Amino acid sequence: MRRSVGIPAVACATSCFYDLRMSAARSVVEPDSAELEALLRRCAQRDASALEALYRKVAPILLGTLLSMLKRRDEAEDALQDVFVKIWNQANQFDAIRGRPMAWLIALARYRAIDLLRGRRTSLVLVDTEALDGVAAMRDSAAGNEGEATQADLGGALQRCLDQIAAAQRRCVLLAYERGLSHAEIAQTVNEPLGTVKSWVRRSLQSLRRCLEA
Amino acid sequence: MNYASPERLEALAAAYVLGTLRGRARDRFDALRAADPLVEAAVQRWEDRWVARTLALPTVAPSNGVWQGIRARSGIANAHEPRPGRRGWNSRRVVAAAVLAVLALAIGLRLRNDYVVPQVVAVLGSDAAHPLWQIEHPRRYSTLTIRVLSNAVAPTGRSYELWALPRNGKPVSLGLLPGAGSVARELAPAQLAALRVSDKLAVSLEPSGGSPTGSPTGPVIIVQAI
Secondary structure (H helix, E strand, O other): OOOOOOOOHHHHHHHHHHHHHHHEOOOOOOOOHHHHHHHHHHHHOOOHHHHHHHHHHHHHHHHHHHHHHHOOHHHHHHHHHHHHHHHHHHHHHOOHHHOOHHHHHHHHHHHHHHHHHHOOOHHHHHHHHHHHHHHHHHHHHHHOOOOHHHHOOOOHHHHHHHHOOOHHHHHHHHHHHHHOOOHHHHHHHHOOOHHHHHHHHHHHHHHHHHHHHO | OOOOOHHHHHHHHHHHHHOOOOHHHHHHHHHHHHHOHHHHHHHHHHHHHHHHHHHOOOOEOOOOHHHHHHHHHHOOOOOOOOOOOOOOOOHHHHHHHHHHHHHHHHHHHHHHOOOOOOOEEEEEEOOOOOEEEEEEOOOOOOEEEEEEOOOOOOOOOEEEEEEEEEOOOOOEEEEEOOOOOEEEEEOOHHHHHHHHOEEEEEEEEEEOOOOOOOOOOOOEEEEEEO
16 A cells, blocks of 8 residues: 655655644653553454554554654555554554653654665665754744743653763664664764764764763 | 674664664674574663753654555555544454355355345445445356445555455455445356355555556455355
8 A cells, every 4th residue: 555655855844844744743652551552452362453553542653753753644654554453463562561662653754764774776865854954943943942842741751861962972872773873874864974973873872871871 | 603792782782773784794693683582772872861862863754655654565555545443354354254255155145045036246345334235146147246334445556455365375456446335247267166166355555447467466454254
């Protein structure tokens, strides 16, 4: 059911910008883990109403991530379908012992997007990224400085630890996590040498882990 | 891949979850994840660390057609309009439906002594509580009658198609299933022959007008013993 990719990069830079701006809602609190686990268990028992309930709860969150990475709404929605078909088929593989269901669901969506980005032309990604940076800047400036206010009530520890990383380096890590950019794409976007970007990202992740485990 | 040191494993897991581990290195790490619980645990710790950042992204409401597409692709599209709170089918219900159909057939055979028409071959539905179609095929006749028991409209641009599943051989189309009312059609000799050696019927979701290939191409939503 995949649609072909035929829209020129420039057209998408405008339309995707529009999509994000018009339909973006405020950030959300994490859905209750016990409830998500119960829904996943019912999905594993082939209860279709549980899949629908799960969709109502998490689809807007997952589509936000997919759109941020894939930029194009049609592709993001196709990927969202892939993700939910996979949830339906693999719900029995979610093991509650191993952790938060939301982390598992987000990972399914992000890894699907990363797979799709692999086959894509670099130019498309870069043109769109500029438009999206504009959206992010609008969001951040509306909320205060550098996203602080939007983060205040969510994941305080993660944001505090991200804030300890120098701004230029933090930007590289977030371009990877939120936009799905590769090292090479980040290097072009921030106009730094590839080797520098790689070592910034590596060291930022180390410092993030040390900070979160402290 | 060398991840002998815990530091190396951490770095790889971090890059994998971030998405900067790409290409064949990513494929290899995927395989390691599946094979080694230590690797999987390192990945999960990183997935967990990042959740808050995803939740801080703007949420986006999906378009209306997305859920219908998921239903069709997961094989749970058993009716056009989902009723809120309606349960889907599961294996227990399918077995219950099969038992009902066999009972109906057995009772039919016994009471009617095999020569009274019409004879119910199968009741097809998403589960025992939601029968959608009743299939009748009197022995020694070549008529197939399909009665719609409850609203069964296919998604826009799609059709439900009925198949006989011969014990040995490929599915044979018995035509499209109506969304309302009832239809009676004469089976072709090949369809009749296939039905006589079939012990199951199936329903698949096909492009409008039916499968273009002569075999099921879309999701099979019902398989029912006859």
